[in-house]
Amino acid sequence: MNDRPLGRRQFMRYSAAGVALTASSRAIAQAHAIPQPEPAHTEGPVTIRCDVLVVGGGTAGIIAAIQAGRIGAETFLLERNSQLGGAMTTGGVSFPGLFDAWGKQIIAGIGWELVRESVELDGGAFPDFSQVPDRHWKNQVRINPFLYALLAEEKCEQAGVEIAYYEFPQAVRRTTNGWQVDCAGFGTRRRVLCKQIVDCTGGADVVSMLNLPRFRSEETQPGSILFKLDTAHNPGRPNGPGSGLLDSVYIHGADSSNSRTATAANLQGRKAVLTKVRTTKQRLMHLQPEAGFRESYRIQGETVITVEDYTSGRVFDDAVCYAFYPVDLHTRSGVTPKPLARGTVPTVPLRALVPKGSRNLMVAGRSVSSDRLANSGLRVQASCMAMGQVAGVAAALAVAENTTPLKVPLKDIQDMLRQHGAIVPAAS
Numbered sequence: 001m002n003d004r005p006l007g008r009r010q011f012m013r014y015s016a017a018g019v020a021l022t023a024s025s026r027a028i029a030q031a032h033a034i035p036q037p038e039p040a041h042t043e044g045p046v047t048i049r050c051d052v053l054v055v056g057g058g059t060a061g062i063i064a065a066i067q068a069g070r071i072g073a074e075t076f077l078l079e080r081n082s083q084l085g086g087a088m089t090t091g092g093v094s095f096p097g098l099f100d101a102w103g104k105q106i107i108a109g110i111g112w113e114l115v116r117e118s119v120e121l122d123g124g125a126f127p128d129f130s131q132v133p134d135r136h137w138k139n140q141v142r143i144n145p146f147l148y149a150l151l152a153e154e155k156c157e158q159a160g161v162e163i164a165y166y167e168f169p170q171a172v173r174r175t176t177n178g179w180q181v182d183c184a185g186f187g188t189r190r191r192v193l194c195k196q197i198v199d200c201t202g203g204a205d206v207v208s209m210l211n212l213p214r215f216r217s218e219e220t221q222p223g224s225i226l227f228k229l230d231t232a233h234n235p236g237r238p239n240g241p242g243s244g245l246l247d248s249v250y251i252h253g254a255d256s257s258n259s260r261t262a263t264a265a266n267l268q269g270r271k272a273v274l275t276k277v278r279t280t281k282q283r284l285m286h287l288q289p290e291a292g293f294r295e296s297y298r299i300q301g302e303t304v305i306t307v308e309d310y311t312s313g314r315v316f317d318d319a320v321c322y323a324f325y326p327v328d329l330h331t332r333s334g335v336t337p338k339p340l341a342r343g344t345v346p347t348v349p350l351r352a353l354v355p356k357g358s359r360n361l362m363v364a365g366r367s368v369s370s371d372r373l374a375n376s377g378l379r380v381q382a383s384c385m386a387m388g389q390v391a392g393v394a395a396a397l398a399v400a401e402n403t404t405p406l407k408v409p410l411k412d413i414q415d416m417l418r419q420h421g422a423i424v425p426a427a428s
């Protein structure tokens with residue numbers, strides 16, 4: 001290649017050709033110009049009517065939506081990310097627990113169906129629930145999160161659930177028959193007119209928009225970002241190359257309250273991963289797209305589950321599902337899980353899924369009404385799925401009976417849960 005500067009005459013020749021070329025390409029573009037529609041974001045709102053709106057398509061929300069759909073409620077599922085699964089898929093926490101306690105299964109139903117099918121399709125392995133492990137985490141189920149997200153979409157479709165990705169509610173207003181929820185997504189403004197809402201956002205976002213009370217501790221547990229150095233990640237497989245859990249770093253002060261705080265948590269987590277790569281000189285083979293948040297807001301429900309309720313295995317009058325996990329509070333110095341006493345299996349009452357003073361609104365998942373220590377055990381995935389199924393049943397039956405979930409006879413909710421494979425605690 002000749003690097004010599006162009007002579008003046010040569011430069012004139014080249015630039016003249018350039019001018020001619022630019023002029024002719026402009027003419028071609030004009031000849032082919034077609035009228036463009038208005039930018040999508042200026043379109044008027046799309047209005048849809050449904051029976052049940054589930055906000056948040058994560059661990060609990062998927063199950064709530066499938067359940068409501070299977071009962072026959074027209075169900076709409078709003079998820080601000082691009083796939084289903086929440087913490088289980090996008091967050092990379094793909095080892096749900098715990099479906100068993102003290103040698104037998106205590107959580108089943110739609111969550112278990114989805115987990116079981118994803119393990120079977122992936123050729124994975126199940127823990128033996130008849131064995132009581134020496135460490136609780138040994139009975140968590142390893143799933144392939146990619147497959148789980150696909151199966152969740154398929155099951156939503158089969159249940160007639162309509163999914164909207166990239167959308168979230170901006171304003172919620174009571175109407176005579178239910179709710180008007182104004183949602184935004186890129187290029188989309190949508191008005192949802194529904195009878196019941198199930199808030200499965202993990203942080204009770206809808207509850208907050210309605211100015212209903214939520215709890216948040218001054219200090220919250222750290223979040224984490226999950227990654228893998230050196231070996232390719234082989235999800236779902238307990239053995240073999242790349243198997244095992246992802247690595248993680250704590251994100252102290254991680255706060256999922258809003259887009260600004262969540263951005264800060266993600267930046268902090270990714271910076272820590274980059275530092276790890278530099279200091280260990282290993283290759284970064286896997287990085288989850290989003291940080292996971294262990295703790296944010298809990299609703300103040302009609303009942304608040306205390307740590308004494310949780311650790312004593314209180315069977316509430318309106319118990320609708322079990323939960324099982326040690327009290328598991330992560331702090332700056334790590335975590336020392338406190339296992340439950342042998343034979344103890346906590347229960348979740350229906351009223352802990354109903355925001356105090358609300359109508360036609362349920363919550364399921366991490367933001368269940370509970371004190372901080374009880375929540376550190378209740379927040380795990382199998383329990384969130386069980387709560388999701390309860391909320392789906394209660395919301396769908398409330399639609400069918402034209403009432404609010406707490407006015408549906410408890411027996412109807414419990415019977416319907418059993419019909420759909422869930423395990424309901426027996427009254428004590």
Ligand SMILES: Cc1cc2nc3c(=O)[nH]c(=O)nc-3n(C[C@H](O)[C@H](O)[C@H](O)COP(=O)(O)OP(=O)(O)OC[C@H]3O[C@@H](n4cnc5c(N)ncnc54)[C@H](O)[C@@H]3O)c2cc1C
Nearest residue numbers: 056058059060080086087097168201202292365366380381
């Ligand atoms: C690092 C880490 C390790 C963990 N370890 C374990 C473990 O070993 N075993 C275990 O079982 N559990 C574990 N957990 C806990 C468990 O993963 C979560 O508590 C549980 O998955 C929460 O479920 P959820 O349905 O409440 O929320 P998520 O699964 O987080 O779902 C919430 C969904 O709502 C969407 N969303 C949020 N806000 C809006 C909005 N305004 N509009 C629309 N969509 C919205 C989110 O995008 C997300 O998809 C861990 C959690 C973390 C973070």
